[in-house]
Amino acid sequence: MLLRDKVCIVTGAASLRGIGYATAELFALHGARVVVADLAMNEKVVADIRTSIDRRISRPADLHGVRCDIGSFDDCRALFESAVARFGRVDCLVNCAAVVKSQPFLAISETDYDFVVDVNLKGAFNLAKAAVEHFVANKGGNIVNVASVAAQRGGGLVGGAHYAASKGGVISLTKSIAREHGPQGVRANAICPSMTETGMLDGMTEERFQEIVSAIPLRRAGKPRDVAGACLFLASDLSAYITGATIDVNGGSHIH
Numbered sequence: 001m002l003l004r005d006k007v008c009i010v011t012g013a014a015s016l017r018g019i020g021y022a023t024a025e026l027f028a029l030h031g032a033r034v035v036v037a038d039l040a041m042n043e044k045v046v047a048d049i050r051t052s053i054d055r056r057i058s059r060p061a062d063l064h065g066v067r068c069d070i071g072s073f074d075d076c077r078a079l080f081e082s083a084v085a086r087f088g089r090v091d092c093l094v095n096c097a098a099v100v101k102s103q104p105f106l107a108i109s110e111t112d113y114d115f116v117v118d119v120n121l122k123g124a125f126n127l128a129k130a131a132v133e134h135f136v137a138n139k140g141g142n143i144v145n146v147a148s149v150a151a152q153r154g155g156g157l158v159g160g161a162h163y164a165a166s167k168g169g170v171i172s173l174t175k176s177i178a179r180e181h182g183p184q185g186v187r188a189n190a191i192c193p194s195m196t197e198t199g200m201l202d203g204m205t206e207e208r209f210q211e212i213v214s215a216i217p218l219r220r221a222g223k224p225r226d227v228a229g230a231c232l233f234l235a236s237d238l239s240a241y242i243t244g245a246t247i248d249v250n251g252g253s254h255i256h
């Protein structure tokens with residue numbers, strides 16, 4: 001049990017096929033009290049998540065669901081307040097929430113750009129600010145931001161330049177928080193997944209999928225649990241001396 005009694009917020013957790021859900025499930029398996037947050041969170045989604053996690057861990061999970069638009073700072077602060085009201089404190093934030101748009105550079109309108117960057121980068125900023133306020137008062141805490149290989153390799157396989165830029169911003173934001181707030185016991189790290197089998201790949205043809213897989217050294221796409229495993233490592237004390245790092249979860253598809 002790597003997270004026994006730790007209170008962890010996981011955003012972007014509404015889809016049972018997603019990285020956020022897989023992370024919430026693995027954290028619950030490791031004894032965490034988990035707050036699942038998403039723009040799409042509602043009573044039915046929370047009930048479905050609860051059923052699925054309880055079945056997986058063979059006991060009732062200590063779970064709390066909150067609807068949150070990470071593009072709104074008020075929502076992010078309210079998310080932390082709700083988590084504290086339920087569990088007394090927050091130890092860790094894992095930010096998986098994001099949007100993706102597949103567009104050539106010249107087709108990206110100002111509206112497209114604002115939509116992607118407002119959720120992915122401003123959202124990460126809003127969450128991190130609410131988290132750091134809480135963590136500084138509590139003398140410590142841990143942030144894990146899910147970025148993307150798109151930020152490292154010059155564009156995504158799925159997302160356009162606005163997506164890649166937003167994720168590059170997330171990595172930079174994470175490093176800045178690690179440097180500025182390390183002295184107050186706050187750790188911040190980023191994860192860069194490559195193509196992972198979630199709803200984000202819906203719409204990709206099987207031919208294109210196989211073409212990408214054939215160029216990956218480990219010869220398969222990522223699974224949500226692959227990314228969840230890296231989140232668990234970074235959320236736990238196994239990584240107590242790691243901050244400001246970017247961990248690749250990419251099957252060797254981008255070695256640098």
Ligand SMILES: NC(=O)c1ccc[n+]([C@@H]2O[C@H](COP(=O)([O-])OP(=O)(O)OC[C@H]3O[C@@H](n4cnc5c(N)ncnc54)[C@H](O)[C@@H]3O)[C@@H](O)[C@H]2O)c1
Binds near residue numbers: 037098099149196201
């Ligand atoms: N799947 C991939 O191939 C891949 C690759 C690299 C990085 N990633 C990253 O992994 C993370 C998880 O993505 P996923 O693949 O599980 O996809 P996903 O679509 O299942 O998860 C994203 C979640 O974010 C939520 N969301 C969107 N806008 C929001 C907002 N304004 N406020 C709160 N929640 C919001 C969505 O409702 C959704 O549940 C994302 O950050 C994504 O960019 C995914």
